[in-house]
Amino acid sequence: MSLSQTAYAKINLALHVRRRRADGYHELETLFAFVDAGDELTARPSPQDRLHVTGEFAGTLDDPFGNIVAKALSALPHGQGWDVTLDKRLPVAAGLGGGSADAGAVFRMVRDAHGLPDDWHQRAARLGADVPACVESVACIGRGTGTELEPVANDLAGAxxxxxxxxxxxxxxxxxxxxxxxxxxxxxxxxxxxxxxxxxxxxxxxxxxxxxxxxxxxxxxxxxxxxxxxxxxxxxxxxxxxxxxxxxxxxxxxxxxxxxxxxxxxx
CATH class of the missing domain: 3.30.70.890 (GHMP kinase, C-terminal domain)
Structure with a gap:
């Protein structure tokens, strides 16, 4: 069995910063949209979790084993283990949610193979503010730190x-x-x-x-x-x-x- 997912590049069509919160985070209103391309992930069963990073931007990841992909695997039950290859095609620290998109792709692979736990949204939010939106990778509005999601009429699909x-x-x-x-x-x-x-x-x-x-x-x-x-x-x-x-x-x-x-x- 082999699983594969595209980690769709995230863009913020709008990003309004409203205030700095007492917890140090910022109160946001943002419009998430996703591009039909990004990093590519494949996973195969393995005795234990492994992560291999390839692609143009593989060398820009400081610690691939502390990568958010590894953290996403640890956050979800997915059997004995997975051997994951991450083809890093998106630049790092680029405003595209690349790491969050990678984590979202892991969530979708786990969903396809085993189903997601009921508290998947909370688990995703603990990994990063953009991760919950990246799990579904469909246009939506984000509030709070970006984790409170609302649907939006998507008249730009295919643009x-x-x-x-x-x-x-x-x-x-x-x-x-x-x-x-x-x-x-x-x-x-x-x-x-x-x-x-x-x-x-x-x-x-x-x-x-x-x-x-x-x-x-x-x-x-x-x-x-x-x-x-x-x-x-x-x-x-x-x-x-x-x-x-x-x-x-x-x-x-x-x-x-x-x-x-x-x-x-x-x-």
């Missing part, structure tokens, strides 16, 4: 999307620390397109202060025919949404070769 990263890692912590603490108001209501158009990313300014090259990416995407270009999460990856796949593919071809790019569609 062409381009992801671009200047190949500069940007850890989440310093970006949140640089947020100016100003509540700029709630996320708008409506379907995906409305919230995306009228929303914002409150972490864009502190991320730009740390990695000014994000501005170059946003400028390039804004000039590429996209109807929306924005930074995802805490950066440094930015995304652009297009009316046609031809526009997206032409934009991808025009990006500097030194940048990482991924062309896909929203799920």
């Amino acid at each position: 062409p999307v381009l992801l671009v990263n200047p190949r500069i890692p940007l850890p989440t912590g310093p970006v949140f620390k640089g947020w100016d603490g100003v509540d700029r108001g709630p996320m708008p209501q409506g379907n995906l397109r409305t919230i995306a158009r009228e929303g914002r990313n409150d972490l864009e300014a502190p991320a730009l202060a740390l990695v000014p090259q994000i501005g170059d990416v946003l400028d390039a995407l804004a000039d590429s025919g996209a109807w929306l270009a924005r930074m995802s999460g805490s950066g440094a990856t930015c995304f652009a949404l297009y009316d046609t796949a031809r526009q997206r593919d032409a934009a991808k071809a025009a990006m500097p070769a030194a940048w990482w790019t991924l062309a896909g569609s929203l799920r």
Whole structure:
């Protein structure tokens, strides 16, 4: 028996930071969406859990055995053990929820093989704020720290999307620390397109202060025919949404070769 799952790249179509909480976390309102591509995971039965990391970004993981994939395996009953190969195709510390998406893929593999325990949402949230959304990997609204999920009308399924990263890692912590603490108001209501158009990313300014090259990416995407270009999460990856796949593919071809790019569609 062999199991396989794609760890779909997560993007934040909007990310509103409302306040800093007493527990040190930030109160968020975010619109999660997922791209139809990402890391790839395969799993086979094994006498004990094993994890092998391959792919372009395998070397950027400091400790593959402390990887969130290993933690996800430990968090769920899945038989005697699994031998998991993680093909790391998404950049690390990039605002794409790569590790959370990997964990979400593990949850789906366990669900397919054994079913998930009733408290799977709590187990996922303990691994990271983005993990519960990444388990289902469908567009949704996240509140609280991002773990309180609500459905949303997805009128952008299949929309062409381009992801671009200047190949500069940007850890989440310093970006949140640089947020100016100003509540700029709630996320708008409506379907995906409305919230995306009228929303914002409150972490864009502190991320730009740390990695000014994000501005170059946003400028390039804004000039590429996209109807929306924005930074995802805490950066440094930015995304652009297009009316046609031809526009997206032409934009991808025009990006500097030194940048990482991924062309896909929203799920």
